[in-house]
Amino acid sequence: MGLANKAVPATDVLPTALDIAARLAAKTPISMALAKRLLNHAQHLEPETAMDLEAEALIPCILEFKR
Numbered sequence: 111m112g113l114a115n116k117a118v119p120a121t122d123v124l125p126t127a128l129d130i131a132a133r134l135a136a137k138t139p140i141s142m143a144l145a146k147r148l149l150n151h152a153q154h155l156e157p158e159t160a161m162d163l164e165a166e167a168l169i170p171c172i173l174e175f176k177r
Contacts, residue, residue, distance in 0.1 A: 144168070 118126045134142065144167055152160040 141170075 116126065116130075148160075148164055148167060152164070155163070
């Protein structure tokens with residue numbers, strides 16, 4: 111599904127996961143709801159359609175997340 115975006119040493123897994131979770135929790139509910147909806151619906155779409163929707167809808171969310 112391509113959800114991994116970082117590799118860290120085993121000793122850093124929990125602190126890294128907690129940091130990412132805190133950053134996600136600080137985001138707007140709308141962007142998180144959109145991401146969840148797209149992930150839930152992607153399994154029912156053709157791969158190309160799912161990727162198009164993801165690119166269109168999630169790029170602003172990803173750019174916000176990286177701030």
